[in-house]
Amino acid sequence: MTDLYQLKRTPFHERTSRLCLPQNWRRWAGHIAVGSYDLGIEREYWAIRNGAALIDVSPLMKYLVEGRDAARLLHRITPRNIHRMSVGQVVYTGWCDEDGKMLDDGTITRLGETSFRLTSAEPSLRWLHMNAVGMEVTVTERTEQMAALSLQGPKSRAVLNACCATPLDGLKYFRMAPNLLAGRAVTISRTGYTGDLGYEIWMEVADALPVWDALLAAGNDYGIVPCGILAMDMARVEAGLFMLDVDYTAASHAWIPGQKSTPLEMGLGWAVNLDKPGYFVGRRALEREARDGPAWKLVGLEVDWEGLERLYAEAGLPPQIPAMAVRASLPILKDGRQVGYASTSTWSPVLKKYIALVHLERPHYEPGTRVSLEVTVEHHRRHAPATVVALPFYEPEWKRK
Amino acid sequence: MEAQVTSARYDVIVIGGGHNGLIAAAYLSRAGKKVLVLERREIVGGAAVTEEIFPGYRFTEFSYVVSLLRPEIIRDLELPKHGLKILPLPSTVTPLDNGDYLAAWDDHDLTRRELYRHSPRDAEAADEYSRVMARAAKAIKPVIGLVPPDPSSLSWRDVRGLLKLGRYGASLGEKEIYRIAKLVTQSSADLLDEWFELDPLKGTKSASGIIGTFLGPRSPGTAYVLLHHYMGEIDGAFRAWGFAKNGTGGVSAAIASSARALGVEIRTGATVAKVIVTGGRATGVALENGDEFSARVVMSAADPKRTFLQFVEPGHLPGEFVDAIRAFRVRGSSGKVNIALSELPQFTCLPGEGPLHRGAISISPSIDYIERAYDEAKYGQFSRQPYIDMIIPSMIDRDMAPPGHHVMSCFVQYAPYDVEGGWDDAKREAFGETVIRTIERYAPNIRRAIVGKQVITPKDIERIAGITGGNIFHGELLLHQLFFLRPAPQWADFRTPLPGYYFGASGAHPGGGVMGAAGKLAAHEILADWR
Numbered sequence: 001m002t003d004l005y006q007l008k009r010t011p012f013h014e015r016t017s018r019l020c021l022p023q024n025w026r027r028w029a030g031h032i033a034v035g036s037y038d039l040g041i042e043r044e045y046w047a048i049r050n051g052a053a054l055i056d057v058s059p060l061m062k063y064l065v066e067g068r069d070a071a072r073l074l075h076r077i078t079p080r081n082i083h084r085m086s087v088g089q090v091v092y093t094g095w096c097d098e099d100g101k102m103l104d105d106g107t108i109t110r111l112g113e114t115s116f117r118l119t120s121a122e123p124s125l126r127w128l129h130m131n132a133v134g135m136e137v138t139v140t141e142r143t144e145q146m147a148a149l150s151l152q153g154p155k156s157r158a159v160l161n162a163c164c165a166t167p168l169d170g171l172k173y174f175r176m177a178p179n180l181l182a183g184r185a186v187t188i189s190r191t192g193y194t195g196d197l198g199y200e201i202w203m204e205v206a207d208a209l210p211v212w213d214a215l216l217a218a219g220n221d222y223g224i225v226p227c228g229i230l231a232m233d234m235a236r237v238e239a240g241l242f243m244l245d246v247d248y249t250a251a252s253h254a255w256i257p258g259q260k261s262t263p264l265e266m267g268l269g270w271a272v273n274l275d276k277p278g279y280f281v282g283r284r285a286l287e288r289e290a291r292d293g294p295a296w297k298l299v300g301l302e303v304d305w306e307g308l309e310r311l312y313a314e315a316g317l318p319p320q321i322p323a324m325a326v327r328a329s330l331p332i333l334k335d336g337r338q339v340g341y342a343s344t345s346t347w348s349p350v351l352k353k354y355i356a357l358v359h360l361e362r363p364h365y366e367p368g369t370r371v372s373l374e375v376t377v378e379h380h381r382r383h384a385p386a387t388v389v390a391l392p393f394y395e396p397e398w399k400r401k
Numbered sequence: 402m403e404a405q406v407t408s409a410r411y412d413v414i415v416i417g418g419g420h421n422g423l424i425a426a427a428y429l430s431r432a433g434k435k436v437l438v439l440e441r442r443e444i445v446g447g448a449a450v451t452e453e454i455f456p457g458y459r460f461t462e463f464s465y466v467v468s469l470l471r472p473e474i475i476r477d478l479e480l481p482k483h484g485l486k487i488l489p490l491p492s493t494v495t496p497l498d499n500g501d502y503l504a505a506w507d508d509h510d511l512t513r514r515e516l517y518r519h520s521p522r523d524a525e526a527a528d529e530y531s532r533v534m535a536r537a538a539k540a541i542k543p544v545i546g547l548v549p550p551d552p553s554s555l556s557w558r559d560v561r562g563l564l565k566l567g568r569y570g571a572s573l574g575e576k577e578i579y580r581i582a583k584l585v586t587q588s589s590a591d592l593l594d595e596w597f598e599l600d601p602l603k604g605t606k607s608a609s610g611i612i613g614t615f616l617g618p619r620s621p622g623t624a625y626v627l628l629h630h631y632m633g634e635i636d637g638a639f640r641a642w643g644f645a646k647n648g649t650g651g652v653s654a655a656i657a658s659s660a661r662a663l664g665v666e667i668r669t670g671a672t673v674a675k676v677i678v679t680g681g682r683a684t685g686v687a688l689e690n691g692d693e694f695s696a697r698v699v700m701s702a703a704d705p706k707r708t709f710l711q712f713v714e715p716g717h718l719p720g721e722f723v724d725a726i727r728a729f730r731v732r733g734s735s736g737k738v739n740i741a742l743s744e745l746p747q748f749t750c751l752p753g754e755g756p757l758h759r760g761a762i763s764i765s766p767s768i769d770y771i772e773r774a775y776d777e778a779k780y781g782q783f784s785r786q787p788y789i790d791m792i793i794p795s796m797i798d799r800d801m802a803p804p805g806h807h808v809m810s811c812f813v814q815y816a817p818y819d820v821e822g823g824w825d826d827a828k829r830e831a832f833g834e835t836v837i838r839t840i841e842r843y844a845p846n847i848r849r850a851i852v853g854k855q856v857i858t859p860k861d862i863e864r865i866a867g868i869t870g871g872n873i874f875h876g877e878l879l880l881h882q883l884f885f886l887r888p889a890p891q892w893a894d895f896r897t898p899l900p901g902y903y904f905g906a907s908g909a910h911p912g913g914g915v916m917g918a919a920g921k922l923a924a925h926e927i928l929a930d931w932r
Contacts, residue, residue: 004518005756007510030510123513126525141521253532255539 007032010058011147011208019226026229029121031059036228041324042349044231048194049350051223052155054215055232057193057200058208061106061120062142063128069135070114077131078108079263079286081276085110090174090189093271094263100285101251101260103127104244105268109176109189117142117202121244131281147208151215152198152235154398155222160188160199163218168199173400182214193232195239197398233325237346237357240300240391242266246327247298247343247357262286264294265359267391297365300389301332301342303354303373307385315378321347321354331374332358333383339364342373348393355393356386364388411437411666411696413927414686416673416712417867419447420653421906421920422702426667427478427660428924434931437694438660439671439686441867444650445657447702448866448873449915451650455853457803458741461648461794463857463866463873465737465810466490466761468642469916470652478659485655486646488797492760494751495605496843502750503601504757516602523597530596531631537584538631540577543569585880587624590768600767608765608788612814613874613913615732617775618768622880629878629912644797649915656917676701676712676902683713683901698901698927702920705729705876705888705908706869713899722898725889729908730879733818733859733871734778738836741852742807745793746844758796764789764839778815783832786839788814806852811836818859818871829856874913875906884910895923896930903927 008031010016016034024035033056036044047053065073075082078093085091087110094105106120118124128139151159160168165180168188176189184207192198203211216224236243244250248261263272264286274283274290305319312319325346332340345356356373364371367390372383413429415422418440426436444450448463467487475485491507504515509528516524584592589610593603607618610626617623645651657667671692676699677685685695701708709718709726751757765771765788774784790812795802802808813836820828833856840847859871868875876882885893887910892898895905905923907913 004504004515005506005511008514027510030514123525123528125521126529129522252529255536 008059008144010056011205012056012058012149012212014209015212016056016226020228024228024230028229029059029061033059034226034228035230037226041228041231041234044225044227045234045349047223047225047227048152048196048231048235050154051225052151052153052159052219053194053225053227053231054212054219055150055152055227055229057148057150058146060143060148061123062146062148062202063118063120063124064140064142065116065118065128065137066140067114067135067137069132069137070116073128073132073135073137073139074108074116074118075276075278075280077128077281079272079274079276079280079282080108081273082108082116084276087112088176090176090191091271092174092191094266094268096263096282096286097251098282098285099251099260100262100282100289101254102248102263102266103250103252107189107191109187111176111187122250145205147203147205147211149201149203149211149215150192150194150198150232151201151219151224152192152194152196152227152232154197154396155219155224156198159215159219159222159224162221163214164188171199182210184211186211193239193241194235195241195392195395195399196235197396197401230324233344234346234348237325237344237355238348238350238392238394240267240357240393242298242357243344261296261298262289262294264289265296265298267298293362295362296340296359297362298357298359298391299365299367300391300393301345301356301358301371301373301386302389302393303356304385304387305354308354308375311375311377311382311384315380317378323347330356332360332371332386333374334364334369334371339371345373351394353393357391358388360388411435411694413437413698413700414439414694414696415700415702416676416686416708417447417702417906418442418445418653418657418667418669419702419866419906420449420649420656420915420917421923422447422700423653423656423660423665423667424474424478424917424920425700425702425905425924425927426665427656427663428921429927430660430663430665431477432924432928434928436660436665437696438665438667439673439688439694440667440669441672442865443669445667445669446650446653448862448868449649449653450866451648454739454855455741458806458808458853459648459794459801460739460741460808460855461645461650461801461810462739462855463737463862464649464915465792465794465812466643466915467645467649467652468914469918471917471921474917474921478656478663480652480655480659483655483658483662484646485652487643488646490643490760490792490797492756493605493763494748494757494760495601495763495765496748496750497601498766498842500750502748502757503599503605505605506756516599519602520597520599523599523602526596527602533580534628534631537577537580538628541581541628583624584628585625586621588619588621589623589627590618590772592624592627593618593768600769601765604765604767604770605763607768607771608763608790608814611771611775611788612790612812613735613872614877614879615730615734615778615815615817616877616879617772619772625880626878644792644794646798647800648794648798652915673703673712675714676899678714678717678899681717681900683899698903700903700905700923700927702906702923703867704731704869704872704906705904706731707867708904708906708908709888709897713902718898722889722892729876729888730882731868731870731872731876731908733862733868733873734816734877735812735814735873736783736816736832736859736861737855737857738811738813738833739855739857740809740811740847741802741854742809742847742850743852744805744846744850745796745807746809746840746850747846748844750843758793760792762791762793764791764843774815778817781817781819781821783816783820783828783835784814785835787816787836789836789839791840811840816858818863820858824858824860829858829861832856832858875908876913878912883912887912895919895926
């Protein structure tokens with residue numbers, strides 16, 4: 001009973017807690033999640049970019065949407081054309097309130113003709129129910145019944161092929177297929193949060209530990225590394241992927257209108273299918289915005305390293321950059337006037353660049369725009385020259401191949 | 402005994418040494434005025450007192466939590482320097498009849514996890530509910546800090562105030578205005594039914610809408626009182642909510658100490674008989690023992706009935722005003738049972754010593770339960786199965802009881818002031834027994850652990866703390882008794898129809914609780930009028 005005074009543990013806790021020697025734990029959706037298994041995060045980061053990283057992503061909210069109107073419900077609450085999804089297809093989507101402001105984002109997987117899996121960052125049961133009135137559909141939360149692992153990195157396919165009944169070679173980007181892993185029924189989707197080749201493995205809680213063990217055993221020859229969420233956080237910035245509560249605020253949580261964002265502002269124009277038939281929540285507002293163009297936009301920012309180095313040199317210091325992604329709002333200026341802010345910034349080990357996800361006012365969000373990022377150099381406020389770039393920062397050719 | 406007429410002339414005499422009176426006095430003194438506080442009892446604090454009824458066991462006798470003591474008062478009067486510490490009261494646990502419990506912890510993830518155990522739907526609704534209520538509270542909060550403008554007045558000050566309010570209202574946006582319009586007209590039961598399905602959740606949340614009123618959760622207007630509770634929430638960690646070190650008497654002691662340091666003179670055992678009126682102005686105060694004190698301004702921090710119907714000859718006030726004060730509802734509806742314990746109560750739903758003992762324990766299994774408790778009170782009985790809000794101060798502040806022993810504070814509703822046949826010792830005993838029996842159902846060891854108990858009825862609140870009707874807020878928090886209608890139309894700005902006489906206590910805007918806003922605002926108005 002007393003564990004009710006504690007955060008939840010994931011189905012892999014028995015394994016992850018033995019490996020998490022530095023006791024670097026973080027919070028994730030009411031769970032404790034491993035921040036890093038090493039004192040530093042470099043080895044885990046490079047597993048994502050050069051080997052295979054095994055990440056426990058069980059805290060993700062998971063919902064099963066089933067019934068005759070399952071597609072209708074998801075078509076209604078998201079700007080994606082759900083009716084056109086084939087069985088086994090996965091789409092990434094944000095979803096909005098009536099004003100076209102983002103509530104959350106996640107993936108939708110078509111498991112069958114009338115069944116879907118939805119993942120989200122925030123609890124969404126209430127929103128789904130509110131929009132399902134009069135429909136023949138049941139929504140079941142599966143967050144705690146279902147365990148999930150993310151296997152990311154260029155070697156991830158080889159690792160899976162070594163322990164799955166069906167080879168993964170035919171599984172295309174953003175597709176899902178059932179499989180047997182160590183004899184356990186799992187579904188595997190070619191998805192992830194790192195911008196690298198990667199897969200997510202979905203399983204019942206009872207199968208969690210055998211699957212973990214089998215993956216680590218099979219991955220041994222491929223340099224598999226259990227990886228915490230801090231390394232993933234760096235990789236996702238490189239991939240240009242944003243995070244709820246860090247890079248945007250859910251419309252339902254916002255205190256003031258200025259805290260809300262639209263999918264077009266978040267750079268999700270490609271995932272807003274205004275040509276899809278029928279009503280969806282927020283459609284009118286998004287049509288208006290698409291016509292006028294968004295007032296803000298999430299884009300990438302590359303800090304000029306030489307410029308940054310100079311600021312530090314003036315203080316007699318070599319450049320100093322935190323060893324992990326920083327979730328602090330940093331002002332961005334153009335000709336001395338603030339035109340936006342960075343919501344996450346990080347050193348990119350693979351690009352050898354200091355990069356940030358930034359929110360800029362029109363017209364400053366056009367790639368190539370020269371701006372400056374506020375940095376604190378030896379307790380003094382300075383401005384490092386930087387350039388607006390398109391996202392993602394990093395996309396290896398093997399990600400989609 | 403020879404009555405003495407002191408020649409010492411004060412700038413301001415404050416009647417009543419409760420927290421509002423002391424706060425007003427301290428602010429006035431800080432502004433350079435010569436201030437005298439007259440307190441009837443031998444101790445200051447009014448309804449915010451801590452007393453050792455049984456040797457070694459200290460009861461926070463009437464009020465027991467600090468809800469919204471204004472942080473600026475804490476800073477202005479340097480209360481931490483004078484011993485004020487507000488300790489966290491991190492949870493609310495509602496024991497259930499089926500042996501389980503429903504808890505709200507001070508951590509969002511934990512509370513969500515707990516609610517989810519009972520109802521996934523309510524777990525999510527609760528998140529949204531608290532955000533919606535917090536936004537509405539944020540919208541309405543600036544109003545609380547204002548001297549309420551009179552909508553019928555054309556004075557520049559009032560018009561300016563109304564314009565400011567109107568502009569503010571317009572800035573909120575339609576959704577928020579509708580939300581507030583609904584909140585001020587709904588019953589808490591209707592509001593909560595819109596959001597939740599869990600009976601104990603609705604019961605526990607509804608309780609905060611009825612505390613101190615003679616209404617049930619199905620009475621319209623109670624939803625607004627729920628909103629009051631979110632005022633503190635929106636300040637997050639900055640709020641002054643919790644249990645004061647040494648009980649609420651500790652708050653009073655800190656304010657009194659600060660007031661004295663600022664030069665305030667406090668006389669205890671000084672029962673006021675009359676406000677002296679000379680030439681149509683309040684010019685001083687006469688005590689029951691015949692002593693008289695003169696001052697330029699008199700401020701009452703007593704309840705409205707005493708302030709206007711007892712201290713002042715009715716002839717000095719307009720008939721309409723007297724009538725409005727007569728009609729002001731001050732029906733006491735709650736009692737307290739303070740218990741000295743030889744051991745911790747063991748709740749069957751959460752055995753052993755645990756976090757529930759450090760927070761509030763609420764007997765509120767459903768809205769029906771509370772409404773039924775109200776039914777009995779409507780017809781002159783105390784509730785056979787009352788709503789009880791318990792805390793165990795000795796678990797939060799070990800100085801409250803001897804080592805190994807404990808004190809427990811039980812707020813009990815309903816206990817009508819006008820109980821059928823009137824309150825007497827036998828009825829008080831029966832009321833106390835009802836409370837023990839109710840708690841016993843959830844914590845069977847309570848009876849054998851009792852070392853001593855103090856049962857307080859609304860009649861006792863009136864007798865000891867001097868609050869007419871025994872209403873803990875000096876007047877119910879009803880919509881028609883709030884804002885520019887508190888305590889009477891046209892007189893909500895801390896002035897009174899009698900020149901030189903001011904009013905600043907829980908019966909004035911913005912209402913009760915250990916908040917101190919009325920005292921501070923009254924002092925501000927007195928100083929604004931000073932010439």
